[in-house]
Amino acid sequence: MQYVFVGATRGMGRALARRMVARGDTLFLLGRDAEGLDRCATDLRARAGREDAVVGVGALDLLQPDGFGPAVDAAVAALGSVDGFVVSAGLFAPGPALEADLALAERVLRANFTGTILLCEHARRHLLPSKGQLVVFSSVAGDRGRKPIAIYGASKAGLSHYLESVDHRFAADGLRVLTVKPGFVRTAMTAGLPEPPFAGEPDAVAKRVLAAMDAGKPVVYAPAIWALVMLVIRLLPRFVMRRVGF
């Protein structure tokens, strides 16, 4: 299978890309950090033991939508045909940091919401003819308005909403959409944050996401326990949510 992968250089995206090339997939990597992309491609080729594990890398910044069209077209052209897009890139900052710095908040909102959705629109055009799969990392943060994650959570809530709508709209045409909702996962992004119970590891998340991709599921929580955690949180009445700290 051939995938365009946006965000393979770090965290959960890195772990997922490693599992994908290990099972024989071919990737084209897009991202912001040119040197990081090259090292990531070298790593994936070495781990897979084949040069065509990654057929190329290219620049793409979620804050620069003008570049999406050419970057995506070049990636698809390099692959020849495309079976799926994976988008694990995104920006994160803790609630207090975003509330204190509105320029940072604007970047997070633009990258996670506007940028990611516009990128998905480009991807969708390539995926519809081949009945391909769109795999996008949203977050459990988008499932319920919560005290510590108002701005980041809003960006992911909007993204999840969009992905569900695209699934409804194009499922009959064969497009498969997978919304990935990670809970707290130990990556560089979350390092130093208070660690809640049920924290997960990137590779375990990757394994679960890959299984959900193969099963054609529309939504996957990872680690799995977060499906239950978020079910409870969604059911809590507002007066409780006002009192609790999460």
Place this chain on the structure above:
Amino acid sequence: MPSRSQEPRVAGWGRQFVPGRELFSEDLERASKGAHLLRGLGRSYGDASLPAPGCPDVLTTTLADRVLRLTDDGVLRAEAGLSLRALNRLTLHRGLFVPVTPGTQFVTLGGMVASDVHGKRHHVAGTIGRHVRALRMRVADGRIVECSPETHADLFWATIGGMGLTGAILEVELQLERTPSPWIYQEMTKHGDLDSLLAALEEGSRNWPMTVAWIDCVTRGRAMGRGILFVGRWAEAHESPPEPPRWGEASIPVPFEAPNWAISPPTVRAFNTAYYHKQLRSKVQGFVSPETFFYPLDVIADWNLGYGSSGLTQHQAVIPRQAGPQGVRALLERLTALSAASPLCVLKDCGEQGQGLLSFPRPGTSIAIDMPVRSGTAAAVAQLNEVVIEYGGRIYLTKDQFTSAADFRAMEPRLDDFMDVRRRWDPELRFRSAQSVRLFGDSPFATGT
């Protein structure tokens, strides 16, 4: 909810916590600017990977784990945070394996180099340092330096076994070796007392490339030092099972911290008796996976929780060959008299000393003993060290938490040479650890460094 960051603490495998904060980054080159200490998976038992007092930050390398080169002839270059487990999974099916592996695969390449790890093959393959081709490091003045046995050799050999005190190891280049199959042929033989076990270990090392012995270190009297000798070699392709071994996906977790009495003289005696008699025949042989052979304890995740809230330490020392069996016997007699041991007590014969300035092994017998930490542990370690010093041996820094600076000096005449090179590259001793403050004479950082 519980929080790591409200009260940041960090500990080694022995779970002796100190104030500290782990910093994580996938970009080690950038993150190592200004760093004072790096750590990998935190499997060193004591304070080797813990921050020096006054500067709580320690840079954890585990997210920097990219493979940068892996050639058909076994040259591997990777970032320092690559775990041995990931490396093994990558190489075994390609007919390649690390020439030297410690007893756990939950270690990083950087940690293996900083400890100059040894293993069951020490008598033929030496330490990992013999197989390191080059290191990429950030040194104290901020430069990035490539060092090897040919280039900046002083820095290279001080870093091999240098406990992370010479600079930040960013990348490691290793020479792997070819294996005829992905299986190990193993023989296990029981020996009823120390003399026969030591003799069998010596003979085993003449005939086998892999040797180690488990020893019962609580039984006294004639059966003192009884144990099981494990010997092995890579199986040849024609004799090994046709299927490749399964590499464990998950391990069994210890779900909670055990009570402190879980490892105590009666339970250890019961375990050791059962373990010794579990093998009914005097000799058992067969094919086992490298995971079973090299990493038996990795099956249980977080097994250190079994030692309870007070944690554990390990005393590992090498008694030089010229001291003879009486040196080993003296150490074991001291240990049994202290009643301080746990079920894990391991003997290994060591071959030639490596070139690392502080490399642990030297020709002789290594004895590793896990001990639950109790109020008298420091005194017990001092008593064991007394025997080690008397017979001209030394301890393995990677395991140590309780040795005194005076005892370390007495057993480590190479320290001055190491410090000369260290000061050449790091005049202000910018790279420090809790262990270097305890044992090397380094000062704590002025608060706020």
